[in-house]
Amino acid sequence: xxxxxxxxxxxxxxxxxxxxxxxxxxxxxxxxxxxxxxxxxxxxxxxxxxxxxxxxxxxxxxxxxxxxxxxxxxxxxxxxxxxxxxxxxxxxxxxxxxxxxxxxxxxxxxxxxxxxxxxxxxxxxxxxx
Numbered sequence: 001x002x003x004x005x006x007x008x009x010x011x012x013x014x015x016x017x018x019x020x021x022x023x024x025x026x027x028x029x030x031x032x033x034x035x036x037x038x039x040x041x042x043x044x045x046x047x048x049x050x051x052x053x054x055x056x057x058x059x060x061x062x063x064x065x066x067x068x069x070x071x072x073x074x075x076x077x078x079x080x081x082x083x084x085x086x087x088x089x090x091x092x093x094x095x096x097x098x099x100x101x102x103x104x105x106x107x108x109x110x111x112x113x114x115x116x117x118x119x120x121x122x123x124x125x126x127x128x129x
Contacts, residue, residue, distance in 0.1 A: 062098075065088050065090075065098060066098060066101065066102060068087060068088060069084055069087070069088070069098055069099070069102060070102070070107065072084070072087055073108070073120075073121050077120065077121075078111065078118040078119060078120045079118060079119055080117075080118045080119075081095050081096050081099065082095070084098060084099060099119055102119075103119070107121070108120065108121055109121075
């Protein structure tokens, strides 16, 4: 929300900057102004750009965590939900979501069905380590 307000304020500041002329602004302000000029100053365009950027950042963060989980398999032959939770400093539910996603991608396989289940590297995908 702060960034949206900041980007909208940049358009207003542009006219003030022309009047003042002698002020120096940082490079980040200049980059943000260029960004606003490219996409237009309508709030819908700015909002769509911010949402897209936020999604990409979230996906990148998640991919980094999934790579950490796969790196854990290089150290241990099988891991549990709590191993992942401790490694990534996330809740058990989030750790299970990460493991389930890797299982859906056929990178790991679940061993056991009830209490005490663990995950192993998918036999055909041991090259991922």
